[in-house]
Amino acid sequence: MLIYSSNLSLNYVGGEAISSSDYTSLGTVTEFKYGAEIGRVFRRNDKLHWLNNWGPGWGFLPNSQDALVFVDNHDNQRGHGAGGSNILTYKQPKEYKMAIAFMLAHPYGSPRVMSSFAFTNSDQGPPADGNAYIVSPKINNDDTCSNGWVCEHRWRQIYNMVGFRNAVKGTSINDWWSDGNQQIAFCRGRKGFIAFTNGGNIQRDFQTCLPPGIYCDVISGNLIGGKCSGKSVTVGNNGVGFISLNENEYDGVLAIHVNAKKL
Missing domain, CATH: 2.60.40.1180 (Golgi alpha-mannosidase II)
Structure with a gap:
């Protein structure tokens, strides 16, 4: 188990002897089932209709404040973590933005937005020059990134949904x-x-x-x-x-x- 800040990273998707609820007294727990299920829905393998009881009704942590939620993270976007082929990433941009919009519009959990670099294989590192020094992202006129960087957090549809979440707080x-x-x-x-x-x-x-x-x-x-x-x-x-x-x-x-x- 990796502990960072006040969040507990527990790679739990159900069926194991150790449950994510075992750690809620220590801090916010990463709810890996969240990304797996939201990806399955927005990939059209389930109906949006069934999101009407999103949260504990889908087997997530009972207390919203205990859950750190995300569509993808640095592990499962590369197939290294929980969720398998259900996980949405920047490589499915329309469905990905829809899933993040739902995450930020829905009150369940404490959301985390991914910001990453592009990759073609799961072991690939960040963009670098010929001397293996990491290169900086280029900021485009529309605020997005290039030069090997994706910068999902700079996509208009995503940062504006952060504004939506702030506006509807409470x-x-x-x-x-x-x-x-x-x-x-x-x-x-x-x-x-x-x-x-x-x-x-x-x-x-x-x-x-x-x-x-x-x-x-x-x-x-x-x-x-x-x-x-x-x-x-x-x-x-x-x-x-x-x-x-x-x-x-x-x-x-x-x-x-x-x-x-x-x-």
Whole structure:
């Protein structure tokens, strides 16, 4: 067992004599089952519909505060840790961003976002020059990285979902909706709304739970100078807004929150 900071890394996915719950008195425990299950769902090997009881209902630690959760980490993104072929990484960008958006939108656990370098084999080290010195990432105009670095934490869809999580802090899930298959949506109190499609188009009104106004979708763009660089959603006095999210779009998520309101 590797202990780092206040987190306990226990490679537990169920069935072993030692359980992750045996260590919760010592610190936050890495919930490896989380990445395995969320990867299985967003790879379409299960339905988004069944995420309605995400958390302990999926066999995770009973207390959300005990769980350190992640979609992938430095081990299992290379097949070295728990989760096997279910694990999503930057190499499946659309599904990966959707899974991270769900992790950051859902209140269960303390989330960790991966930031890594590109690799073609599981033993490959970081980008280096001819003298074996590690090279720095190049920061592109869209804030992403290159020069051998992935920097997932700099992807707009990911860092904006960190903003979503901060905006909805202290709220729980309400107004859950599902089509019974691969589409879901839910509110976080009166502070945020998010919708996902892993199959089929969404074109309908939703209760967004937000105050009236025009909100920027933080997945397709940013709020810049009081305007939306991506899609926007108009919310009426009753909290209802029309959501348009098609299966063939670059991202399968739409997210709005109180801090992304158009001026």
